[in-house]
Every structure is written in C-alpha cells, then in structure tokens.
Amino acid sequence: METENETTVTEFLLLGFVYERDLEITLFIVFFLIYLVTVLGNLLIIVLIGIDHRLHSPMYFFLSNLSFIEIFMTTCVVPKMLANLLAERKTISFAGCRTQSYFYFFMGSTEFILFAAMSFDRYMAICYPLRYPTLMTGTVCVKMVIGSWIGGFLSVFLSTVLKARLPYCGPNVINHFFCDSAPLLHLACKDISLIEFVDFISSLILLLGSLSFTATSYIYIISTILKIPSAEGRKKTFATCASHFTVVSMGYGISIFVYVRPSQNDIMSMSKALAIFSGILTPLLNPFIFSLRNEQMKEVFRDVLKSIISKIKDG
Template sequence: MDYRNKTRVTEFILLGFQTEKEVEILIFSAFLLMYMISLIGNTMIILLVCVDYRLHSPMYFFVANLSFLEVAITSTVVPKMLANTFSLTKAISFMGCLTQSIFYFLLGSTEFFILAVMSFDRYIAICNPLRYTIIMNTQTCIMLLVGSYLGAFLSMLSPSILTAPLIFCGPNKIHHFFCDRAPMLQLACTDISLAEVADFISSAVLLLGSLLLTGVSYTYIVITILRIPTVQGQQKAFSTCVSHITVVTIYYGSSIFLYVRPKKGNAMSINKFATVLNTVVTPMLNPFIYSLRNEKVKESLRDTTSKYIGMLINVRAQK
C-alpha cells in the first residue's frame, strides 16, 4: 500500500489512565507527591556523596549515579504525565514523543548496566577485599560508568534506527501515560515486525545479560559469605548487599515482565502498573532503601544536617 499520499501524524494523544475526574485528581496528587519525594531524596543522596569524604568510595559513587538516573528518568516521564492530567488534548508532538521514548530507554538501559557494575563492586569488596582499593580505583570506576552509558546507547541503537523512519498516518492515540515504544509501534502504518524483533532482542540481551552478570557476582558472594566462620561475620558481609539486592529484584522483575516478551502491546492496564513501579515508585523508594538501611549514610545525613543548621544559626546570630 502506498502511504506517501496519506497525512502523517504530527502529534500523539497520551490517553493515560482514562478514569473518572475525581480519580484522576487523586492520581495526580499521589504522583506529584511521589515525584517530589523522589527528587528531594535522590538529590539528597547525590549531595551527601559529593560533600562527605566518608562516602567517597566506589559503592557510593555508583549509588550517586544511580540516584542521578532516577531523577533523570522520572523527569523524562512524570512532568508531562502530570501536565496531561488536566489537559483537554493530552497531546505530545511527534518529535517530543520520539525524544521522550529515546531518553527513557537510554537512561533506563544505563540503570541496568549500573546495577550490574554495583554487583561487581560488591563481589570485589567481599570476595577480594585486600585488593579492593587497587582494583576499584578512580580510573576503573570512571571507565565502568562510561562503559555503562556506552553499552546502553548501543543496546537501544538498533530499535531506535528501525523505529524512527516508520510512517504514522492513522490513529494517534497511545494507550499509555508516556511514549512507550510498544504501544507507539502499534500505531504505525507500515510493517513493524522487524522493529518489534529488534526491540525484543535488544531488551532480552540487555536485561538477561546484565542479570546474568549480577547473578554470577552474587553466586560468588554467597559462596564466600558461607565460608565465613561466624554468624556475625556472615550477617555483616550480607548487610552490605541487602539494599542492592532489593533494588535489583524490583527493577528486573517489573522490566522483564514489561519488555522481554513478544506481543507487548496487550494487557496495557497491567503494563501501566508495572511502568509506574519502574518510573515512579522505585525511584521514590531508592533513597530510603540506601539510606535507612545504611548506618554510614544515616550518620552522614545527621552530621551534615547538624553542620548546616549550626551554620544557619550562626549567620542569623551575627545579623
């Protein structure tokens, strides 16, 4: 069929949750609250890692970068979703939709590489502690970080190249609250089979590949911990991994459900719930997972807060 004479879509309609107005207001309030908590909490972690020398270690370097990615991902999706709640058109431009999709998957893919790198960091710390500072030096940490962004870029390059030239000339309503690639592909007027296969393969390789690396690291970690002669020593070693394991479980569970399966355009209500877990709930919980379970972070937060409150009192006293 010749699509050259058909009118191309210049904007998409993000249908969101399609509920009663009262429920939409409730959803808006809940998402706004979670977004603000996520911004404040993750920014707090980034600042603590930057200003407190006690947190100048590879583990907290990667935690700070994970927090940055959480802020970036939620800011890519949530503000537009909140704006569309009270919008009559709920529209987003074609280029805006494509840009949102690209940044969402680029940042999200980087997170999985960072999580795999963090598991490698825990592996070195527990299984090879005497050489930890030598192996995980500044240069290595920076190379691993750059490699995470490069790997994410390469993993989404093929699906993006195949999606960008597709022709959209029919319905323009996306049954989601952001420009997810799967429901967007369903609106194309041309054959999308190649793009779907590329999307599935890249998602599978990224998620299952990084999960395999994480799994191998934790297999060696568990073996090493079990060899520790005292229960107290085992608990202390394992406690350094609990926060990371919690985040890994949430991320991989929801993401594998969303992206590593064929025909991802179905069951959109379930997909929306899983996406909310990834883009809103987990970024909000991330600061609590890494701070409330970590004595060093809690101590840093107390000391930094006391320091700046004291400075503020002194400044006011001098006026």
C-alpha cells in the same frame, strides 16, 4: 514505497488513566508529591556523596550515578503526565513522543548495565578485600560508568533508527500515560514485526545478559559470606550489598516480564500498571532503600543535618 513522508500524525493523544476530573486532580497531587520526593531524595544522595569524604568510595560513586539516572528517567515521564492530568486535551507532540520514548529506554538500559557494574564492585569488595583498593581505582570506576552509558546507548540505537523511519497515518491514540514502546509501535501504518523482533533480542541481551552477570557475582558473594565464621560478620558483610540486591530484584523482575516478549500488544493494560511501579515508584523507593539500610549513609546525613542546624542557630 512507504517512507517517512507518509506520516500525517503531528501529535499523539495519551489516554493516561481516563478517570473523572476530581480523581485526576487527586492523582495529580499524589504523583506530584511522589515526583518531588523522588527528585529531592535522589538529589540528597548525590549531594551527601559529593560533600562527605566518608562516602568517597566506589560503592557510593556508583550509587550517585544510579540516583542521577533515576532523576533523569522519572523526569522523562512524570512532568508531562502531570501536565496532562490537568489538561483537557492530553496530547504530546510527535517529536516529543519519540524523544520521551528514546530517553526513557536509554536511561533504563544504562541503569541495568550499571546494576551489573555495582554487583561487580560488591564482588570485588567482599571476595577480594585486600586487593580491592588497588583493583577498583577511581579510573576503573569512571570507565565502568562510561561503559554503562555507552552500553545503554548502543542497546537502543538500532531500534531507535528503525523506529525513526516508521510512518504514522492515524489513529494517534496511545493507551498509556507516556510514549511506551509497544503502544507507540502498534500505531504505525507499516509492518512492525522486524522492529518487534529487534526490540525482543536487544531486551533479551540487555536484561538477561546483565542479570546473568549480576546473579553470578551474587552467587560468589553469598558463597564467600557463608564462609565467614561469625554470625555478626556474615550479617555485617551482607548488609553492604542487601540494598543493591533489593533494588536489582525489583528492576529486573518487572522489566523482564514486560519487555522480554516477542510481542507486547497483549499486555497493554498490565504494562501501564507495571510502568507506574518501575518508572515512578521504584525511583521513589531507591533513596529510602539505600539510606535506611545503610548505616554510613545515615551517619553522614545526621552529621550534615546537625551542622546545618548548628549554623542556623549561630547565624
């Protein structure tokens, strides 16, 4: 009988981008700068929301949690990828690979549920503005965020338990720059059809379920906006949810294409390119999307910057 004891693999070889040495150094510099800007940008959003009372509202509370998830998710992948770009042997330990894969998908699942929570917040703010302060209280928002984390955990729990029992006898080469689910699964020396089915169903429920909720919220939001008599009023109201809509569209579009499939073995090379966008570039773009399209955020940033400059001059 096959058991975990049949596993002989102690580490995996990540092929990454398989380029010449000079190009790998260039990629290291590019991805290092992207990672640095991503962490600092999302951290700046968290700090601004935390220190300025003008941003102490449900919308910004959810945004600060989204920024935390973006930092965590990109940190699951990029540091190890950067280390391997400089290393001769691009390896990751067996335990490290499983841990990386788990937390990457845990964070991603939590993010999609949080998207739904953020869309509900915008729905309440635009469709029920008079009741909004009493309905979306601090306690309600905290419960929604906790629910997002619990939902993210549960969505990957069964798949994680099944994958933990898979034996790996070799080969140990992963055609990716991180331990993505599909390439890791197809290295197991055991039938994986059940796990692929579980992954497909859980991805289907998570992505299409949260997308349906988000889309329904936006249908009501757009319907309400269109009823506003003045063009200026419609523009101002839509601006409060335009950033969220942009980020949601990018996130769902890529993830549904890559992960909501009965089998993912046929799109390995394509998933690598899309993973760069969803796991590295999207967390980079989010701070710019939310800050550059948000007048209140830009106002707070300018005031904080002026205050810092003033203190430096006085000091």
